[in-house]
Amino acid sequence: MSARPSPTTAQPSGPLRFGPRSTAALRPAAEARLTGGFWAQRRRVNAEVGIPQGPALLEAAGNLHNLRLAAGAADAPYRGDLPFMDSDVYKWLEAAAWQLGESRTPGGAGLAEETARIIGLVGAAQQPDGYLSSWFQVARPGERFTDLRWGHELYCAGHLIQAGVADHRATGRPELLAVARRFADHIDDTFGPGRQIDGCCGHPEIETALVELHRETGEQRYLDLARYFVDRRGHGLLADPDPGSRPAGAPDGPPTGPGYCQDRVPIRQARNVEGHAVRQLYLLAGATDVAIETGEPELTAAVERLWTAMAATKTHLTGGLGAHHDKEDFGDAYELPTERAYCETCAAVASVHWSWRMALLTGHARYSDLVERTLYNAVLPGVSLDGTGWLYVNPLQVRDGYQDHGGDQTSRRTAWFRCACCPPNVMRLLASLPHYVASGDDQGLQLHQYASGTWTAGGTDPVAVSVETQYPWQGRIAVTVERSRPGEWTLSLRLPQWCEQYGLYVGDRPVTAPAEDGWLRLRRAWEPGETVVLDLALEPRLTRADPRVDAVRGCVAIERGPLVYCVEQVDHPGGGLDDVLLDPKSPPAVKHCPDLLGGVVVVVASGTRLGLGSAGPQGGWWPYRSTADGSGAAPGGGTPLELTAVPYYAWANREPGSMRVWLPTTD
Template sequence: AVRLRPATGALITGGFWAGRRAVNRDVCVPEGWDRLHEAGNFHNLELAAARVTGDYVNDLPFLDSDLYKWLEAVAWTLDDPDLGSGPADQLLRRLAESTELLGAVQQEDGYLNSHFQVRFPGERFVQLPWGHELYCAGHLIQAAVALHRSTGEDGLLAIGRRVADLAVRAFGTGPGQVDGVCGHPEIETALVELYRETGERSYLDLAVYFVDRRGHGLLGDGRFGRHYWQDHTPVRDTLTAEGHSVRQLYLLAGVADVYVETGDATLLAAVERVWSEMVATKTYLTGGIGSHHRDEAFGDPYELPNERSYCETCAAIASIHLSWRMLMITGEAKYADLLERTLYNGFLAGLSLDGKRYIYANPLQVRDGHVASGDDGDYVRVPWFRCACCPPNVMRLLASLEHYVLLSDEGSLALHQFMTGTYSAEVAGGEARLAVTTDYPWDGAVRIRVEDGPDAPWTLALRVPGWAEGAGLTVNGTAVGGGALDGWWRVERSWAAGDEVLLTLPLEPRLTAADPRLDVDRGCVALERGPLVYCLEGVDHDGHRLDDLVLAADQPLVSAAEDGELGPVVVVRATGAVRGRPAAAWWPYGSAAAVAAPAAEPAALTAVPYFTWGNRAEGAMRVWVPSA
């Protein structure tokens, strides 16, 4: 059922992402340990282990999962070729200390959840809608699997298995079992991964059960309706992406995983349907998803407000997880296109350039005169959150990023992301190894050197992003024709070590418009260059209100490499104007003549990559700019 398999080896060794991963390794992950202590996550577990006294900190029920995601990040970071031995030793000590603590918290029958053990000791598996017990269990299992894969360490895996074994006994339709699902999906994909890691079939069966039982109203209406937790309709009948974005996408990732192991085509069809609906009508240009702050949810089709875009960083991560799974299942390049877009924009903006601050919701527009309305880090990055799901989620994705570059099938290696490093995969005849060198996304040249591989012919499949019109390809200096078909440029030949392939992706800045049904973007353009979405920031525009700027769509766009406050970036300069104010004095509506703006003053516009916004100053920002 699966078209493409994960690489057998992958190391990111340089270039853009090595820089971001260095920040993650040297700043985010080490500081995460401190933040988790300050925020009470360890204190709460120590309470549950009866090692300290005091009050449980924070009434959110899923604090344990912050630690689990951090542990998963540690697991993958231990694979980082540039991790020094001192930091590695420190991580291993912290890992051992955490594992020991979790072992002490875990009850005899495998139960492990500090929130319920401390605050609701008698209420195991009864607060399913909001309790996040299985969600937390899922993240524990994912961390355990990651650690086992990266280091072979099985202490955490044993703890995770005991948690899973308890869930297998506790949930189901048999006598004495709880017939229910968790209000926040996550356990499904974790159970499939644990099945893969251990071969224990009951884990897969439980994942199937959770997928099957969702959509039958077991969770009740809750505060936001059944759509919120995707309990409004059975998975196989679902037509549209609904409700809480992270819940929807974690669920779909689990459904895709269950499909892979069971071959149940009705599940695949549902995921394809919902993904398509989501992407066509409910996804921002940045790949971000979620249109409502109130319920962190998808909006209606084409409801994508820019100032109130929610675009939770965790939802971007969930989208990447899902697209990656669907890419492997189908081999369709569109999934890799969305993955790339989300990675460079909707996801990456979630972390400050220095790695010290995170943002929860990623707006596509911040108005001049914005007033924060009391959210944790609303429109500005902060060191941590009361609800700190995003920071360790960022860490685990960056730490595991090398897995998202190369896939393979019987006869081909499929390079779907462009990151400097070495990647190997099985093809018929043996393992092939590639070395990739690129300054992407700043430069469009991607050099691929065949390091090793079987003698028999195999195909090198290079993804050509949808925006890359006019891409070129040479093999050992000779141009190759044919071009990309359905997003893949495939070259089949007998490869020899030392063969050099050069993929050239045109990185001219471009103006992008939106489907006319996207009301909020009407009459606007966005600037893009390669995989990057750009934005205007107030700080680059001389005190003008961004609300007053327009972009001249018929004037040239100029790329300029800079290395200033934002580090090495390519900015894009455009010609525009500062619009005057309409004559209509007190009321902003009227005849076309009454609200027409008077003559505009020319202005030079500077656009910076969206992922860098808000790193220099607080202030206005916008991705979509009125065009003239």
């Protein structure tokens, strides 16, 4: 049993510190400590390896050099040709700040010094009027705010603001927040009704950042500016001056088009998510933040409608989002390819940001269902188990004989990217992860995610619980009331969407609770020390897709608890994976493998290898066969094969080879 925490009135030290006028149904936990188990292990690698490698990588890639150029402290050409290189620095600073907010951060003193040094550099690069963009200051002088579609100035400002808010909130230091406010004030003086520019940024991000700045500072003008940027989308402000000017296959400029830039239709009229996935999701996170602060029903209805459409028609099994390599965008409804899935790690991070805001805004559990799925299966695969190898695109299949063309979009892990948006995004999410676990309201405390630790939440007289669990490997979640308050209050436990069977106990007694909108709600006068156990059955599941998801017709995926599994070639010597079938009639088994991939539960299933090997098609030189009844090329024969599936988050951590999430079946 954990030590009982002392009563606290502390403000939340993570993302989303709502002010008094917030209309959200739920509020973030006031205290959030994640102390053990699965996520603690992943967060330790992030703290000990991931974040510490940042400054050297940002130095090697030129990001810090470019800021020194802007500060007049160096004298050489601008490095790289991307206008948003500053944002990598800001996202890393945000990650470091959340990490520094934890009392026992490894190497905390060194990290504090390192961040102070880089914060100083950022401040030195800022222009007297508050403007800050190393790209425009150094590489495009005099062109400030002339290319809102691709310039990324407001996008970078957004990440600067997020970093400033995080650094102030988590460490109490004022410097970076001050830099951010100066830029925010400059933007507010420049953009808006009756100001110099009526426009918005080709890459959303500043919207959510401005709402957080409003929350941190109490200044209404930042919320008003965020709402303005949300409102002005979809009115053609970002129209391409040369429409249709992108040649097929011969891009001679950045991708454009109103859909890509989130400028085709106003948010309140949109029917489904579209365009560049990260842009869409950052924008919707910002719109949800605006709705939380303004309570506007129409905007709330719009984000609810768009979230449901996205989840129902455009989300990969892993929670990954994105269908096209060429514009990094969503496809049509149910267009969810496997090997060409474009599940950018940043889109997964942005999806968690958005869904968490939706969960707080509405109180509905389904948003945290998607957060759980996304964290385990779309964010985490983006970083290797050792914290040094990254994936930008997270495909659901790598074919036998996959040809690696290199570049950011490769299906092989990479030490860093030219467009290095993803790694620091993973860092900042892992560093702030404890804050996505619990919430509170006047009714009590809600546990959205299951991880060992302590959470304090619940209105003016908060309550606290501690959690002990080996989740996701084991289904037993023990929740102990650490601090109560007079009278009844409700402990709400999310019953995961994937769960078919569970047991619920108070002390040793089985109890029933109404499963209400995805929540198991236990309302009583809780005594400190009382324990609730939720025991989720973790049988492996075989999952099929809606028949309209053409890409995976005739296939199943293996899942267990919140984890999506995959098969990797390395576990199946003697052939590839493209002619392997799974037998759904034979129930899969589980095997605990403490020494494999940092300790995982493996799922073993029966299958068949057709033995096509590297041979050409069965019919000779032509891979299609016709018959009167279409039965010509139905697979048959083959040799039995034991299929070993590992959690998808742990793929691509051994020798490179083929991989499949979706497996064709023998039936």
